[in-house]
Amino acid sequence: MASVSVDEAMRRAIELAARGLGTTSPNPVVGCVLLDSDGEVVGEGFHAYAGGPHAEIVALAQAGRRAKGGTAVVTLEPCDHTGRTGPCSSALVQAGVGRVVIAVPDPNPVASGGAATLRAAGVRVDLGVRGEEAEAGNVAWLTSMRRGWPYVIWKYAATLDGRSAAADGTSMWITSEAARIDVHALRGTVDAVIAGVGTVLADDPRLTARNLRDGSLAIRQPLRVVVDSSGRTPADARVRDGAARTWIATADEVGADPDGRVDLSALLAALHQRGIRAVLLEGGPRLAGAFLEAGLVDKIVGYVAPRLLGAGPTALVDAGVTTIAEAIDLEFVDVTQIGPDLRITALPRKREG
Incomplete structure (x- = not known):
C-alpha cells in the first residue's frame, strides 16, 4: 500500500468522524487514522456511540504492533481522563506511537490535557492540521462545550x-x-x-x-x-x-x-x-x-x-x-x-x- 501524507490522513479522519453524527452525543464526533513508520495506513476508527470505544482505540486495535513508531492523525485532541472508557492519551503512549497530529484542541476541561500528557511521554504533537475543516464537522459539540x-x-x-x-x-x-x-x-x-x-x-x-x-x-x-x-x-x-x-x-x-x-x-x-x-x-x-x-x-x-x-x-x-x-x-x-x-x-x- 502506498504511503499517504498527514494532510491526506486528516482529510480521511474528518470523513470518518462524520459517520458518528447523531449517535455520539453528549460526546463529540472523532475520527482517527494511524500511519506506520513508512506512512502507510494501518488503522482507522471513529467514535460511533457514547460509551463505545473512542476513535483512537478502534484504530489502534486495527493497527496492532504496526502502531509502534507510527503517527496517529486525529480530529480532536485525545482525551486524558477515565470516564466510561480509559484515556486515549495513555493508550497511544502504551502503543508506542511516535507522533500525534491533532486538528482541534479539546475545549472540555474534564477531558482535555491529552496533548500535554503525550508530550511529557516524549511523543511529538502537532496541532492545527485541517483545523478549520475539523471544526466545521464538529461545530455543534465544540460550540456547546465552549459556551x-x-x-x-x-x-x-x-x-x-x-x-x-x-x-x-x-x-x-x-x-x-x-x-x-x-x-x-x-x-x-x-x-x-x-x-x-x-x-x-x-x-x-x-x-x-x-x-x-x-x-x-x-x-x-x-x-x-x-x-x-x-x-x-x-x-x-x-x-x-x-x-x-x-x-x-x-x-x-x-x-x-x-x-x-x-x-x-x-x-x-x-x-x-x-x-x-x-x-x-x-x-x-x-x-x-x-x-x-x-x-x-x-x-x-x-x-x-x-x-x-x-x-x-x-x-x-x-x-x-x-x-x-x-x-x-x-x-x-x-x-x-x-x-x-x-x-x-x-x-x-x-x-x-
Whole structure:
C-alpha cells in the first residue's frame, strides 16, 4: 500500500468522524487514522456511540504492533481522563506511537490535557492540521462545550413569498416529500427538537425522526421539547405518545423572562446540563422570532417551495426588528435543490456591540 501524507490522513479522519453524527452525543464526533513508520495506513476508527470505544482505540486495535513508531492523525485532541472508557492519551503512549497530529484542541476541561500528557511521554504533537475543516464537522459539540449551551439550528419551511401556511391555516404540505425526508434526516443528527405550544395546539406534530416511506421510527430519537410557559399542552397531544422522550418546559420549572414566558437562555442552559449539544428549533414563527431576537440561533436551514400564497402566516414573527437598519444579516453557506424545493443554509452574522 502506498504511503499517504498527514494532510491526506486528516482529510480521511474528518470523513470518518462524520459517520458518528447523531449517535455520539453528549460526546463529540472523532475520527482517527494511524500511519506506520513508512506512512502507510494501518488503522482507522471513529467514535460511533457514547460509551463505545473512542476513535483512537478502534484504530489502534486495527493497527496492532504496526502502531509502534507510527503517527496517529486525529480530529480532536485525545482525551486524558477515565470516564466510561480509559484515556486515549495513555493508550497511544502504551502503543508506542511516535507522533500525534491533532486538528482541534479539546475545549472540555474534564477531558482535555491529552496533548500535554503525550508530550511529557516524549511523543511529538502537532496541532492545527485541517483545523478549520475539523471544526466545521464538529461545530455543534465544540460550540456547546465552549459556551455552555447547545448549538441551535432554526429550521423552517415556506413558500417563495415566505408563507408557512395558507390564509385558512392549511399547511400540509408546503414543501415536497423529498424536502420532508431531508428534514427527518436533519432531526436524526440533533439531540433535541424544540417547538412552541402554539405549534403543538395548531398542528399536533409528533416531532419524531421517522422513515416517511413506511412510517417507522428511527432507532435514536431526539428529546422533544415543548416551550409551554403556562402548561397548556394537552394530555393527548402526540408529543406525549411515548415514541420518544418529551419535556414540557414551563416557566415555573425553567424560569420566566420579564414577560412571564419561558426564559430561553435558561432553557438552553438546562438542556446543556441534560447532555444536549445540538437542538433543532422547528416552530412556530413567534418562538423562532424570540430566539433570533435574543441572538440564540447559530444556523438557519430554510426549505423554500416554488409556490406562492399571497396571504397567510409568515415563517417568522417578531424577531425584534422594527427598521431596516436592525435587519438580521445572514451569510449564505449552502443552497441545494431537494426535489422541487431549495434548501438554503445560512449563518446569522454577529452584530457589532
